[in-house]
Amino acid sequence: VSELRWNPLLGEWVITATHRQDRTFLPPPTYCPLCVGEAGQPPTEIARPDFGLAVFENRFPSLRAAPPPPSVRPTPTATVERAIGRCEVVVYTPDHAATLSQLGPAVIRRLVQVWAYRTRELAGDPRVQYVFCFENRGEAIGVTLHHPHGQIYAYPYVPPLIDREAESARAHADRTGRCLWCDLIDQELADGRRLIANEDSWLAGVPFFARWPYEVHLTPRRHVGWLHELDGGDVDGLARALHQVLVKYDGLFKAPLPYVLAVHQRPVRTDRGDFHLHIELYPPNRTETKLKHLAGSELGAGSFINDTLPEQTAARLRQVEPRPPKGAVD
Amino acid sequence: MTRRSQPILSAADLTEPDPGWFEFTVTREHLPDGRQILYFSWPAVEDIAADPAEASAVDDPLVEPSAAWDGAA
Numbered sequence: 550v551s552e553l554r555w556n557p558l559l560g561e562w563v564i565t566a567t568h569r570q571d572r573t574f575l576p577p578p579t580y581c582p583l584c585v586g587e588a589g590q591p592p593t594e595i596a597r598p599d600f601g602l603a604v605f606e607n608r609f610p611s612l613r614a615a616p617p618p619p620s621v622r623p624t625p626t627a628t629v630e631r632a633i634g635r636c637e638v639v640v641y642t643p644d645h646a647a648t649l650s651q652l653g654p655a656v657i658r659r660l661v662q663v664w665a666y667r668t669r670e671l672a673g674d675p676r677v678q679y680v681f682c683f684e685n686r687g688e689a690i691g692v693t694l695h696h697p698h699g700q701i702y703a704y705p706y707v708p709p710l711i712d713r714e715a716e717s718a719r720a721h722a723d724r725t726g727r728c729l730w731c732d733l734i735d736q737e738l739a740d741g742r743r744l745i746a747n748e749d750s751w752l753a754g755v756p757f758f759a760r761w762p763y764e765v766h767l768t769p770r771r772h773v774g775w776l777h778e779l780d781g782g783d784v785d786g787l788a789r790a791l792h793q794v795l796v797k798y799d800g801l802f803k804a805p806l807p808y809v810l811a812v813h814q815r816p817v818r819t820d821r822g823d824f825h826l827h828i829e830l831y832p833p834n835r836t837e838t839k840l841k842h843l844a845g846s847e848l849g850a851g852s853f854i855n856d857t858l859p860e861q862t863a864a865r866l867r868q869v870e871p872r873p874p875k876g877a878v879d
Numbered sequence: 880m881t882r883r884s885q886p887i888l889s890a891a892d893l894t895e896p897d898p899g900w901f902e903f904t905v906t907r908e909h910l911p912d913g914r915q916i917l918y919f920s921w922p923a924v925e926d927i928a929a930d931p932a933e934a935s936a937v938d939d940p941l942v943e944p945s946a947a948w949d950g951a952a
Contacts, residue, residue, distance in 0.1 A: 594910060597918050601903065605916035659903070663919055666901055777900055 551611065552619040553630040553705070561709045564632055566611040573608075573693060582608075583640050583696035595640065601656075602663050603640040604701070610636035612702060614674070633676050635703040639663060645696050648805060649684070650795035652697070654788035661784050664701070664812060665776035671703040672817040679704045679711060679816050687807025689833050689840060699810070707816045715816060715824050722823040728772050730825030733757075743863040746793040750779075750786035753794050755863040760853035762835045762862050763801065765794050767828040774815030774824050787828075794830065800869040802837040 550567040573582055579590070586593040594605055606613075612634025619629040641660060642652055649657065664682040671680045684699035685692050707715065721729040737744055737754055745765060746753040753767045767790055769783055779787065798806040809831045815824040835841045835856055846852050906918040 592911075594916065596908070596916075597906070599920065600906075600918040601921050602919045603916060604919070605910065606914040608912075608914070659919070659921060662901055662903060666903075666905075666919075 550620045551613065551616050551632040552621075553632050555627045555629070557626045559709075562630075562706055564611045566609075566632070568609055576694070578645055578695075581645055581694065581696050583638070583694055583698055584645050585643050594638075595643070598643060600643070601659055602642070604637050604663060604667060605640075607636040607638050607700070612636050612704065630705075633705045635671055635674075635677070635701070637667065637671075637701040637703075639667075639682075639699040639701060641697040641699070647697050648686075648795075648799070649697060650792065650799050654785070654792045657791055658784055658788040660699075661776060661779075661787055665779075667701050668775065668814060668817075669777060671701070674703065676705050677703045678818055679707045680814065681708065681711075682812040682814075684808075684810040686810070687805065689807040690809055692807075711813060711816065714813065715819070715821070718823040718825070719821060722821075728823055728825050730768055730827060731772055734768055734770060742860045745797065745863060745866050746790045748786035748790045750783045751790040753790045755859040755866070757859060759855055759859045759862070761831045761833065761841055762855060762857040763798070763806070763832045763866065764859075765830045765866070767791060767794065767830075769826055773826050774822065775826060776812070776814060778826070791828065794866075797866050797869040798830075798832060801866065802834065804837075806832050806834060808832040 550565060552565050553562045554565060555561075556563055573580075576582070578584070582593045583595060584593055585595045585598045594608070595603060597603075612632050614633070614635060616632045618631060621629055623629045639660070641647070641649060641656065644652075649660075668680040668682065671677055681702045681704065682699065683702075718729045721727070721732070725732070733756075734752055736757070737752060743757060744752060744754040746767075750771065751767055751769050753765055755764060756766050767787065769779065769787070771779075771783065773779060773783075798808060811829045811831075813824075813827050813829060815822075815826065833840045833842075841856065846854050903919045903921050906920070908916050908918070910916055
């Protein structure tokens, strides 16, 4: 069963996808479905050994191009729709043990190109309203496969967080005539206390309003809405800045730090230009051994409580030596 | 450089990529169950300076408030 159910209380869609209960869960390396398949071994998704990155349709998708009809009828207050869209898996490397930080800026630049390419192609489906590129890393986040990979979802609607950001950007632009993120860049440059990396074309820092202790946002200095609007220098700058952040993450507690990486591009069918491309990262750790759990205030009331000060966590990240953790590949 | 004077851009055209933006070759195949898989390959690895010292790492502005950014904005 896979369908979209409308939540009239929050004004947002919920995706039900019961088949995902049966998806592959933390297999041993021998049974990794993202490794290159070898003769005599269990079959995998990857048949060719000679690739840089690979993208395939998720075997257990929440959204698909030709979904089945909903399993229930709509209620008087809540509609139900087919779960139209796409769910893709992005394999970063044939190397099962690598991480994005270890793969380095050159591979990150390739990943950015693949994100942009898939965004454009998936947006070609007129039913798609938003393309979301992301990575879940670490078991604390809920990762079910350790092989380095990310995902791309093509939604038939603009997801709630993106929609709220777009609305905030619209309101700010209507009020001031300026881009909200461009103003945030000016603010952070003038202050400086929350910055982590300063490339020619990208800034990285803990936002003033961080919800997670080591949350980091990366923002291009130029006002662009989509990845493909970046020029070559911008892409290199993003690769360097993101690599710096990831290396600092892994150096923070001298161990691979779990995180969610979320690429926020402009909704694909908008006549508004105020949305500014950026990337957000949310590690769940508040210390080396303690996680920030979403509990009563966050889940029950939707109000985040951050147990740290962004100025202090940014300072701590700045002080992390820009060196991969012990045992990492240069 | 001030962003406050930058105009809000109109939405870009998603259907026309910039020439040369995508440097890779794509090979499209299908998995045994019909799902599509795309293999991306590049002609050669182009190194990008990974050393933050080369990539203008941020000094600690807590020590030098905003001084590190003189001229950057």
